[in-house]
Amino acid sequence: MLKNLPSILGHALQGVRPGLEKVLYNDPALKDLPESLTLTSPAFDAPTLPQRFTEDGEGLSPPFAWTGVPAGAVSLLLVIEDADSPTLNPLVHAIVYDLPPTDGQLKEGAIATLDDEEHPPTGLNSFLGSGYLPPDPPPGHGPHRYVAQIYALDAASGLTDSPGRPAIRTLLHEHAIARGMICATYVRH
Numbered sequence: 001m002l003k004n005l006p007s008i009l010g011h012a013l014q015g016v017r018p019g020l021e022k023v024l025y026n027d028p029a030l031k032d033l034p035e036s037l038t039l040t041s042p043a044f045d046a047p048t049l050p051q052r053f054t055e056d057g058e059g060l061s062p063p064f065a066w067t068g069v070p071a072g073a074v075s076l077l078l079v080i081e082d083a084d085s086p087t088l089n090p091l092v093h094a095i096v097y098d099l100p101p102t103d104g105q106l107k108e109g110a111i112a113t114l115d116d117e118e119h120p121p122t123g124l125n126s127f128l129g130s131g132y133l134p135p136d137p138p139p140g141h142g143p144h145r146y147v148a149q150i151y152a153l154d155a156a157s158g159l160t161d162s163p164g165r166p167a168i169r170t171l172l173h174e175h176a177i178a179r180g181m182i183c184a185t186y187v188r189h
Contacts, residue, residue, distance in 0.1 A: 016086040023081045023090050023147045024165075025181050029173045037068045037180030039150045043108075044184040049146060054186055055136035061094060061111035066104060066150045070178045073101035073152035077176075079168060082135065084144040087126075092165050093133045093146065095123030097157045124164040135186045143187040152178040 020026060043053050043062035051057035064078065076099035085091035094111050098120045111122065111132040125133035137144040153175040159167065 017084045018088060018090050020083045020145065020147070023083050023149070024079055024169060024172060025147060025149045025179065027169065027172070030176060030179065033151075033176055033179045034070075035180060036070060036178045037066055037150050037152060039064060039066050039148060039180040039182050041065070041148065041182060041184075044148065044182045047185065049135065049184040049186040053134065055134045056188065057134075059132070059134035060109040061106070061132035062148070063108040063110075064106045064148065064150075066180065068178070068180065069101055069103055070152050072154055072177055075099060075101055075153045075156050076104075077151045077153060077157070077168065077171070078106070079149045079151075080132075081147050081149070082137070082144050083147055084137070084142070085126075086138060086141060089165070090147070091126045091133075092123075093125055093135065094131070095125070095163065095165075095168055096120055097123060097159060097163070097168070097171075101152065121159070122162065123159075123168060124162045126165075128164075130162045137186060137188050139188045141188070143185045145183050145185050147181055147183050149179065149181045151176045 041062045041064045053062045078096040080093040081090035122130040154177050155175045
């Protein structure tokens with residue numbers, strides 16, 4: 001959708017970015033959480049997110065794996081945010097909640113298909129859809145940092161509807177016991 005904007009608009013908005021300080025991972029209420037979860041993804045290993053995981057490619061959700069789940073965990077939560085979107089708060093690309101409290105993984109493309117009872121539920125992305133919102137930065141806006149975050153919670157979410165970022169933030173404030181993150185960039189010229 002944004003790839004069709006004129007690059008002059010992206011250049012004009014270059015200074016409009018929430019920044020890493022505003023991603024959930026850097027929320028002041030979560031600063032003392034142990035960073036004991038390890039989140040990995042081959043898509044985040046390269047300096048730039050591969051195009052197939054963006055709006056310029058197939059738009060698949062990246063694969064993720066995590067380890068280090070603490071003994072007191074009851075559920076896990078995965079969030080992907082764009083720290084450099086031309087918005088006040090980071091743009092949410094995916095929320096996956098009530099993941100089992102064990103070391104585990106999501107396969108490539110899995111978030112887009114989490115719509116049956118066999119998969120954990122997804123929250124709302126910033127375009128108010130559930131599932132994965134592929135990165136689609138405005139042309140000329142510069143590099144965007146995509147922050148994938150995993151949280152261990154000491155309770156099941158208790159959420160019945162597709163929650164958005166505010167509900168997830170409250171849930172993290174009340175129940176997060178550990179966290180981990182990785183970051184990749186993507187730029188559209």
